Amino acid sequence: MYHKIFQLGEGQITAQTYYKEETGFGFVDPLHIPGKTHSEQSLYLGGWNLRASAVKDVGSFAHTTSDGVETGNERAVLVFKADVKQDGSYQVLINITSGDDPIHNMKLFCGRRNLIARNIELPAHSSKVISFITYVSPYIPAMTSIPMEEKAIYISYTGHHASISQITITETNAPVLYIAGDSTLTDQNALYPYYPYGSCGGWAQMLAQYFPTVAICNQAHSGMTTNCFRDDGHWDIILKHIRPGDIVMLQFGHNDQKRRNLAAFGGYINNLRRYISEIRSVGAYPVVISPISRIPFEDNSKFRSLLSTHALACQAVADECNVPFIDLHSLTLEKWIDLGEPDVHDYFMDITHTNDYGANLIASYVVSEIQRQNIAPLASCPVNPVSNTFTPDQDTKEVPSESTSGGTFDMDIPYVDIAGIPQYNNMVEALRLGLLDPCVMHLHPTAVMPRAQFLMVFFKALRLSGKRPYLGQFSDLSRYEWDSSYVQACIEENLIDPDTVSKTHFRPDDALSAAEYASFLIRGCHNVTERNISLKECYSDAVAKGFLPDYYAPDAAITRADCYQGLVILMKYLHSTEQALPSDAELHPVG
Known part of the structure; x- marks a missing residue:
């Protein structure tokens, strides 16, 4: 069974102890990351991408002290990587130790920028231990068909004098919460220095902060419909790893509604029925979630959402199959209307995709519904008390502009079915x-x-x-x-x-x-x-x-x-x- 303890600080693992394959651990050097696209590169940097404007400042992002390795400024992100032997669940213990300066507004992430804890405050010369479960599994990067089979755990942290002195990783058994869906709940990569207001976030990235004894495996991907999530191999990864007692959350709709063959009460609801049946066949628990609302538009003196019919289909299939249903569509639509213009935009990157504030808010709705409805088995799992102070008014809305070379569409073509066609x-x-x-x-x-x-x-x-x-x-x-x-x-x-x-x-x-x-x-x-x-x-x-x-x-x-x-x-x-x-x-x- 895998069990390792990593000591950080002077004379041990320092800020200059970079990850190497030979050693299998260390801080990741952001200037030497493999991958062709930002999305692929972020997978080797814990879900982050270094801002081009910050390349010259990398040397000042980390300091080694007798108490650990700490951030050089409050927006710097440090990423530690440790190889493990196999896929599965791992318990992680993080020792946070402050030195001469207090730790303020520290955030801790794992995997692909999954939020573990936020608003960590420690006075000088004090310590705290945070425990959580993470999950290692294959993952198909965006814009490619080849699964990434890397067996590694990424720990990243940011904040004012944020410092870690010890990381303990132990292989374990734990219930796994699998996530199937689209860009609104996927693990979104973000730029650092870190500005939550300008960082796209999927709401499932924010769940781990609530469930310290549950491993979360987020296989949601941008662009997915209930068809292509299966066709592109993401569902196969879940089926290969899922065990009796695990949980699968399903939230689709944003892309299904753009396909004529995936009408809400046609191909869409039929696909949901099939997913539910397959989840139950292995003794796991399905949870159907309606798609989050986009920023609504006004028509005939009422606010409208184009996803209402797909939300109704989610309710219908949940009732028909007697599975738990979380109506995120109604909850978010009501919230966006309540916020109104222009405040609602403080939670979004565009009219569809939330920033980290919006993602965090929606995750809190999911957890509240799990508890209110007593959704098994998650309702019986310990839940961390999390404050609701992570809001746009807590930080600047001024985000540095970022010049990039190339763009989303300047990439190798990802389609597996067009080789040799004349077009x-x-x-x-x-x-x-x-x-x-x-x-x-x-x-x-x-x-x-x-x-x-x-x-x-x-x-x-x-x-x-x-x-x-x-x-x-x-x-x-x-x-x-x-x-x-x-x-x-x-x-x-x-x-x-x-x-x-x-x-x-x-x-x-x-x-x-x-x-x-x-x-x-x-x-x-x-x-x-x-x-x-x-x-x-x-x-x-x-x-x-x-x-x-x-x-x-x-x-x-x-x-x-x-x-x-x-x-x-x-x-x-x-x-x-x-x-x-x-x-x-x-x-x-x-x-």
């Missing part, structure tokens, strides 16, 4: 232009494209935003579904050929035909007053301009790869390749 080079370009989702592994290049789903990527290519409210011209679209804003914009911008719709039906789920595709693109090339162009003319013009391969019959369904390829060519034709994405294009916080 490959244009798929690389489509990714660079922000037309494709960088977080999923399957592009499905030969699949057809539903008409309404096409509009989201089409509007990215035109660099246009959708328009709300949807005024209901077509009865086969609802006012508050994801795609209706794009349909409303198409109506107002005269982008829809009347021969492709009826007076009451847009046909959102029908496969997009070559002629319909051509019509959208050619109309998009003209001013709004010049868009009354017939399908036949659009088809011929699209072929002539290279937007559409000439092997398609007008009524044939166009493949996704050819859709994306034509949109790349359209953007070059419109000279829009250097323009920013529209404001309503949700970007997953990866890089």
Whole structure:
């Protein structure tokens, strides 16, 4: 059984004792981190990335004293790494020891920036021990298909004179809480020097501070739907490790609502049923959680959320399967409305993704619901008392700007199903232009494209935003579904050929035909007053301009790869390749 004690301080492990494979322990040198993307690099730095502007200051971030290794300033982050022998649960004891200066506002993290404790205050020449459980398992980095099999524990800490004198790691058995979901609860990486206000956080990153005897394994990833979480291999990792008595929390919806085949009471609820069945089959406990609300918008004198239907589906499947249900959607929607403008933005990075303050707030709701509903077996586990003082008014909202070389889309293409296709080079370009989702592994290049789903990527290519409210011209679209804003914009911008719709039906789920595709693109090339162009003319013009391969019959369904390829060519034709994405294009916080 693995058991090691690491002594930190003068004459022992110092701030200059850097991690080496030969020794298997030490502080991580942020200037020598493997990985191609910020996301991958952060996995080798405990969920952190060093700000480019701070490279010159790294030497001042840590000091070795007789009492341990302490931070050189209150926003510096120190990361200690220790190799272990195998996957599984480990108990960690952290001895925090202050020297001549008191410790103020110390925060302790483990793994991929999972918050263990915050607001640690110690007077000079005193000590405190914090105990928790962490979990080591494979993890598939964002924007790649290859699992990271590293067997190591990362301990990171920050704060004013924050100091650790001893770390004890012991292999143990403990119940495991597995997390399955999307970017709103994943382990988000953050820049340091650390500013909570400007750090994207998933709410499951904040759970460990409450449960000192539970190991948390967060396999949630940005961009995930109930389909691709399974297809991309994340669910397999959970199934390989899960044991009777473990718990699995499921929260999806933000990305499902953008897929026509994952309607709330269609593919989405069916997938939740399957997950619940598989969890129960191994003797574990499923918990269904409705998706957190985005910052709501006002319509008809009421605040609205586009995720209400998926939240209702969560309630329905929980009732049907008799499993615990935490209605985060209602709890967060009510909170965001109560905060109002502009205060609600203090908890968000954008309209969807919370910062560390928002993530911490939502985690507190989850824990409160576990206790209120007596959700087994978590309700019987010890819960740390945690103060609610971690709010945006406790720290600066002025975050240093960060210049970066490259961006989220300047990366190796992640899709495992496009090797050798003739459109490959244009798929690389489509990714660079922000037309494709960088977080999923399957592009499905030969699949057809539903008409309404096409509009989201089409509007990215035109660099246009959708328009709300949807005024209901077509009865086969609802006012508050994801795609209706794009349909409303198409109506107002005269982008829809009347021969492709009826007076009451847009046909959102029908496969997009070559002629319909051509019509959208050619109309998009003209001013709004010049868009009354017939399908036949659009088809011929699209072929002539290279937007559409000439092997398609007008009524044939166009493949996704050819859709994306034509949109790349359209953007070059419109000279829009250097323009920013529209404001309503949700970007997953990866890089």
